[in-house]
Amino acid sequence: MDVPVKIWNREAECLPREELRQLQLKRLQQTLTLVANNVPCYQAKFKESGFQPGDLKTLKDLQHLPFTSKEDLRVNYPYGMFAVPMREVVRIHSSSGTTGKPTVVGYTKADINTWTELVARFMTAAGVTPEDIVHIAFGYGLFTGAFGLHYGSEAIGASVIPISGGNTEKQLMIMQDYRSSALVCTPSYGLTLADRIEKQGIDPRSLALRVGLFGAEPWSEQMRVELEQRLGILATDNYGLSEIMGPGVAGECLFKQGMHLAEDHFLAEIIDPDTGEVLPDGSVGELVITSLTKQAFPMIRYRTRDITRLNYAVCECGRTLARMEKTRGRTDDMLIIKGVNVFPTQIEEVLFQIEGCEPHYQLIVDRANNMDSLEVQVEVNENIFFDEMKQQRQFVVQAEKRLATVLGVSAKVKLVEPASITRHEGKAVRVIDRRQQ
């Protein structure tokens, strides 16, 4: 590496595994005691399982407790899961409720400090320094993304531009004039910016941008290559979810070999999403997180629905914290088409490999005569538009073949006009499943 490795909290991030486990056990006992005393939902779970906080002798004993799901949060809406009185809560955030009520989370002052520290850690790991001008294009509001990165940047001492989401024209003007050097947004918005930069004939090298911190939606390695090339930056991934804390749960270092999970604050398990069984180290499965230090909104064995894998090997950067692979999608996003598991990210990777193809796509899943169908709508652009029907048809047929090979299920490719797939300044809507309607 030509860039020296900087570590925000060397003591915590490079803690030897055995010491880390002892710290986790101590903090887990405290957390279980906290929820057993204060949260009726958890009191019921302890009763149901016959397991009491005092029974916890090893980290493995946690498996005696049931999972917490989004449904628990819904049932206890809005404040039922809080472990402290409201006078100790200094902040409320909320996650987008795609179905029904949103989920509400709270933070004490100490929680905000922890969150700030953890964001500062991954931003430092990605190379952000006090010299940076951080352009935060996440929407400011109930969503945790913008505030998390905002506080973390300030802790580092970087200059924050709280531009928020939307208005791409203005984003570009500010990016040029204020010399933004670190970009914070969703990867799909990063591509929207790249599109606009190219359209306006701006040379990306004329911008001061050098690093991107992308999060809030799963994205592929190919998308990383595209973001890095088109924006002329280093593109890093980070992970978080509001139910657990927001961004800062995990983030990549400069080696980009997985996201370091803040294990001193979160205990991670990987389970089989169907059986709930805890899988051996190194397995791919659903990530389950237990918070170890949170006060206002502790979570015990929360099912994240994110599919990933953990690597416990010490990283080249020196951090001992386990590295979490880029999420492969959510169990919620996983589509079962004709009995085959399909993740939108797989389709994205295939599209990226096709010369000239841009990642503007949408999946339409439908069912007719008891038969599932998958249609991949791809926006046409001048690189993949041919004047001759024969060539155009051939393009479609080849894309369909590649998809069938990778997915193991047939897909129909439909070319659509540019900008016809709904764009959101934030998260991209990738899947329309008409089977549920």
Place this chain on the structure above:
Amino acid sequence: MKVEQISIFIENKSGRLAEVTGVLGDNGINIRALSLADTSDFGILRLIVDDSEKALKVLREQQFTVSITHVIGVAVPDSPGGLTTILQILDKSGVNVEYMYAFVERSGDNAVIIFRFDDIDEAITALANNGINILPSERITSI
């Protein structure tokens, strides 16, 4: 001799064709000839207009996917067997016709056929050597 033709990707949904012609009309661009190839999902609209540069610009501004290709126009006597002679010449010289479309000149004496070849230069040579009247570009864009 080569004529610039504009190809436009359009989705098969009602009103799209009218949007293309609307954009051109609003910008004072006149369509001289057109042809539409379509599948159930999408179509490729090919146009010859009086100002292809401007057409390209305004269509791109409206987010249409467009490309420019070169075709040639040939005047064919408006009488039985007129086209066969031309196709035989092309066949002998081994040039493939990718597609073609026809319209009748204003005077009504000649049909004009627009050809897209796999090898346009080879086609021009073959036709010229056999005395076929390839129309100058201005003649077609000002029909």
